[in-house]
Amino acid sequence: MKTHRRFAQLIGMLMALMLIAAACGEGTPTELNALVWCDHTDPALLQPFEEANNVTVNVKDYDGTGVALGLVEQSEPGDWDVFVIDSVDVPRVVEAGLLAELNPDDYPWDDFFADVDLPGTHYQNDKLYAVPEKFGYNTIAFNGDNVSVDAMRDVESLWDAEYDGRIAVYDYYIPVMEQVAISLGIKPSDLTVDDLPAIEQRLMDLKPHVTVIGDVVTTQTALATGEVDIIVGGGEFVTGVLNAENPAFDWILPNQGGIRWQQAIGVFADSEKQDMATKFVQYIVSPEGQARLATSSCYWAMPANSKATLTDAEKSILRWDEQDGFVGNSHPYFIPDGDLDAAMLDVWTRFLQG
Amino acid sequence: MGMVIAYSLFRRVGGTIDTSPSLYNYRRIFNEPVFLDALQNSLEVVLITVVVSILVAYPFAYILAYRVSPRWQRPLLLLAVLPFWTSYVVRSYSWLLVLAKNGVVNGMMQTTGLTSDPVSLANTRLATVIGFVHFFTMLVSLTIYASLTQIPESYRKAARDLGASAPMTFLRVTLPLSMPGVVVGAFLTFVLAIGDFITPQILGGGQELLLPQAIMLQVQRRGDFPLAAALSVLLLLIVIAVYAVSAKRLTLEQK
Numbered sequence: 001m002k003t004h005r006r007f008a009q010l011i012g013m014l015m016a017l018m019l020i021a022a023a024c025g026e027g028t029p030t031e032l033n034a035l036v037w038c039d040h041t042d043p044a045l046l047q048p049f050e051e052a053n054n055v056t057v058n059v060k061d062y063d064g065t066g067v068a069l070g071l072v073e074q075s076e077p078g079d080w081d082v083f084v085i086d087s088v089d090v091p092r093v094v095e096a097g098l099l100a101e102l103n104p105d106d107y108p109w110d111d112f113f114a115d116v117d118l119p120g121t122h123y124q125n126d127k128l129y130a131v132p133e134k135f136g137y138n139t140i141a142f143n144g145d146n147v148s149v150d151a152m153r154d155v156e157s158l159w160d161a162e163y164d165g166r167i168a169v170y171d172y173y174i175p176v177m178e179q180v181a182i183s184l185g186i187k188p189s190d191l192t193v194d195d196l197p198a199i200e201q202r203l204m205d206l207k208p209h210v211t212v213i214g215d216v217v218t219t220q221t222a223l224a225t226g227e228v229d230i231i232v233g234g235g236e237f238v239t240g241v242l243n244a245e246n247p248a249f250d251w252i253l254p255n256q257g258g259i260r261w262q263q264a265i266g267v268f269a270d271s272e273k274q275d276m277a278t279k280f281v282q283y284i285v286s287p288e289g290q291a292r293l294a295t296s297s298c299y300w301a302m303p304a305n306s307k308a309t310l311t312d313a314e315k316s317i318l319r320w321d322e323q324d325g326f327v328g329n330s331h332p333y334f335i336p337d338g339d340l341d342a343a344m345l346d347v348w349t350r351f352l353q354g
Numbered sequence: 355m356g357m358v359i360a361y362s363l364f365r366r367v368g369g370t371i372d373t374s375p376s377l378y379n380y381r382r383i384f385n386e387p388v389f390l391d392a393l394q395n396s397l398e399v400v401l402i403t404v405v406v407s408i409l410v411a412y413p414f415a416y417i418l419a420y421r422v423s424p425r426w427q428r429p430l431l432l433l434a435v436l437p438f439w440t441s442y443v444v445r446s447y448s449w450l451l452v453l454a455k456n457g458v459v460n461g462m463m464q465t466t467g468l469t470s471d472p473v474s475l476a477n478t479r480l481a482t483v484i485g486f487v488h489f490f491t492m493l494v495s496l497t498i499y500a501s502l503t504q505i506p507e508s509y510r511k512a513a514r515d516l517g518a519s520a521p522m523t524f525l526r527v528t529l530p531l532s533m534p535g536v537v538v539g540a541f542l543t544f545v546l547a548i549g550d551f552i553t554p555q556i557l558g559g560g561q562e563l564l565l566p567q568a569i570m571l572q573v574q575r576r577g578d579f580p581l582a583a584a585l586s587v588l589l590l591l592i593v594i595a596v597y598a599v600s601a602k603r604l605t606l607e608q609k
Binding site: 069210212214222226227338346352 | 366367368386388391392447450451454455456457474476477555556559560561562563567568571572573574575576577578
């Protein structure tokens with residue numbers, strides 16, 4: 001009798017343990033590790049995906065591709081699952097073997113805005129490695145209460161004495177110098193070292209009008225506190241989040257054209273959670289994910305997917321109706337080769353110190 | 355440290371790092387005015403900060419040590435270190451708001467009729483120095499206070515008994531004996547300020563480059579780690595030199 005009771009107790013304990021183990025196995029959330037720009041750290045973006053898939057998305061934001069690559073270099077293979085990166089940097093990341101090949105059929109290409117698919121960038125050797133997810137412009141942001149939008153449509157206005165001391169410059173030399181190149185009639189992709197003296201002169205002519213040169217937060221603060229009225233190199237990514245506070249904060253692409261930046265999202269080749277990572281990429285480029293990403297608390301910008309479920313007010317802040325013209329009149333970031341890059345940074349350093 | 359020194363001898367060529375050792379980066383630093391200007395700007399800003407911090411901190415520490423009853427010294431010391439409790443970044447941005455054209459300072463100046471139009475205070479070298487001084491005055495106050503409280507009261511009494519006036523007692527007894535506190539505070543301020551990137555970046559408005567900003571520019575924008583390492587080594591050598599001078603001064607004081 002005693003033996004039977006013990007046997008029954010043992011069986012009961014085993015069954016309980018099995019049930020607990022099964023419950024744990026079923027309920028334990030998976031974790032995804034994503035290396036991202038800060039707009040992907042917004043809980044409003046991540047939460048729906050996490051809840052729907054019982055997954056925790058751990059995000060680590062970086063502020064430059066060099067920093068991101070440094071983080072990857074210091075990590076073990078398999079540490080990272082998802083990579084959000086500037087589209088222009090996709091080729092070199094693919095060349096380094098960091099990204100996994102994606103299936104084009106998994107993504108809504110027909111819904112993407114024309115010209116943002118950049119096949120030469122996101123595809124390498126006819127294989128897809130990253131999907132466009134967000135884009136915007138390094139152009140002119142301004143306070144509409146103090147500066148007219150018509151004046152800002154002409155990039156030449158920036159050099160007017162009227163704006164003396166009222167300008168901030170976003171401290172990223174490539175887009176700003178390329179914007180200046182456009183003002184000189186030079187296509188960014190045609191830039192050579194020989195063009196730099198003219199660009200440097202143009203920058204130095206602008207310097208007396210400049211009060212602040214800084215990162216996004218610094219220039220945003222300068223605009224918000226009335227320190228400046230214009231941000232050169234700014235755009236919807238600077239003013240979008242400020243709009244609720246002051247609807248006068250606006251942006252425009254000048255008639256002469258501007259620089260278009262794009263972000264893409266891919267899956268790390270060494271990720272052990274390829275399926276879940278792919279699911280996350282699909283969520284990000286879905287209409288819902290795109291709306292949340294476009295209006296992220298870190299910075300706003302255009303969603304790559306034209307079906308993003310944005311409100312009319314949000315679309316207005318992003319100048320949705322002008323996008324066709326803006327995309328056509330903008331040049332994708334041109335990443336210079338090593339020598340030109342070094343020469344451009346030297347010019348920029350002199351501009352900062354000048 | 356060895357890694358940083360080794361890296362400073364490498365060279366970034368295109369998108370890769372050439373690991374053949376050379377003094378290329380150091381030649382660049384000393385041949386290109388922009389880097390020497392950054393060094394000069396850093397030294398100017400930091401030296402002004404050190405001097406102003408000492409001038410503000412010394413009277414505060416003196417009053418605290420000799421004019422405030424021991425009962426109140428501790429609460430006042432606590433108040434003195436309050437700025438350390440807030441985030442460095444938050445504090446810098448707070449100063450930006452205070453010094454902005456529509457900030458508190460400009461508001462007061464316009465209300466009192468000192469100026470009719472807003473004055474550019476934020477995004478200037480002055481703003482950087484104010485940010486630094488606000489932080490480091492507290493640090494220097496602590497080191498000077500510690501030094502002052504170590505001086506036996508009998509020394510000052512003896513000087514007064516021998517006929518020295520109050521200013522003379524201060525100049526000949528108190529000040530020399532409190533110099534270790536001044537030197538330690540000045541050294542700490544120098545070391546922490548010259549390597550600081552945040553304050554000049556937020557408050558300086560990017561109108562001029564300081565050495566840490568020049569370093570970050572190379573790292574963040576170009577990934578030129580060898581040049582950034584060489585600039586860091588230069589920064590380190592300056593700190594070592596200042597330490598050597600400070601240590602010598604402290605040794606002399608002890609003798």
